[in-house]
Amino acid sequence: MKPESEAYGTLNYNHPEVKGLVKEFYTGAVKAYRELPALYGYDIWNETRFESYDRHTLAVFQSFLKGKYGRIEALNNAWERTFSNFDTIDYPYWGWASVTPMADLYDFRRENIGYILREWKAYINEADKTHPVLADNIGSVLTDKSLFYTVTLTVSSGLTIIAFILTSREINGQSCMSAPPGMIMPVYAFSPW
Numbered sequence: 001m002k003p004e005s006e007a008y009g010t011l012n013y014n015h016p017e018v019k020g021l022v023k024e025f026y027t028g029a030v031k032a033y034r035e036l037p038a039l040y041g042y043d044i045w046n047e048t049r050f051e052s053y054d055r056h057t058l059a060v061f062q063s064f065l066k067g068k069y070g071r072i073e074a075l076n077n078a079w080e081r082t083f084s085n086f087d088t089i090d091y092p093y094w095g096w097a098s099v100t101p102m103a104d105l106y107d108f109r110r111e112n113i114g115y116i117l118r119e120w121k122a123y124i125n126e127a128d129k130t131h132p133v134l135a136d137n138i139g140s141v142l143t144d145k146s147l148f149y150t151v152t153l154t155v156s157s158g159l160t161i162i163a164f165i166l167t168s169r170e171i172n173g174q175s176c177m178s179a180p181p182g183m184i185m186p187v188y189a190f191s192p193w
Contacts, residue, residue: 012054013116014052014056014057014060014112022120026044030042030128031127034128040131041132041133042124042132043135044117044120044124044134044135045116045120045135046135046136048117048135050112050116057112058091060112061089063086065108068104072086079104080100081101091105092104117135121133
């Protein structure tokens, strides 16, 4: 297990205080920009990767496992462990008895990106129900072990993840992002929120 200080990035998006700051930021940004004629929509997360090993994320992981397995006996059977309840589960380590714990951790990381994105989208929609909200890239499916899992199993349940190569240009004197012909490279596009 990595200590809290080694969490990926600089913020823990599952921390209650950070959640409040993110909501405050998005609400303020939307109120400041929603009336601009050049605004197409909101890109709420570029490079959608998040990895944390702190107690706040652990609680979300434990909840994820409870939702997946229902009963601790089912998890113990799959993981080949003997936990007394879901609250006693810690981050798994690689073990020869069962690879299921690590697979569940990687599935959780992807699913957690979805939890966070849905929460952030709700913050935006509280102040602006008109403009689309999206997140781009597929960084959430890449891990430090270079494993690749398709996002269709998790993220397609209600998120839009798109990756494009964009270039900056001006239209009628207003800066915007656009892609010249032949430069668009859609990686994944799922059902919109």
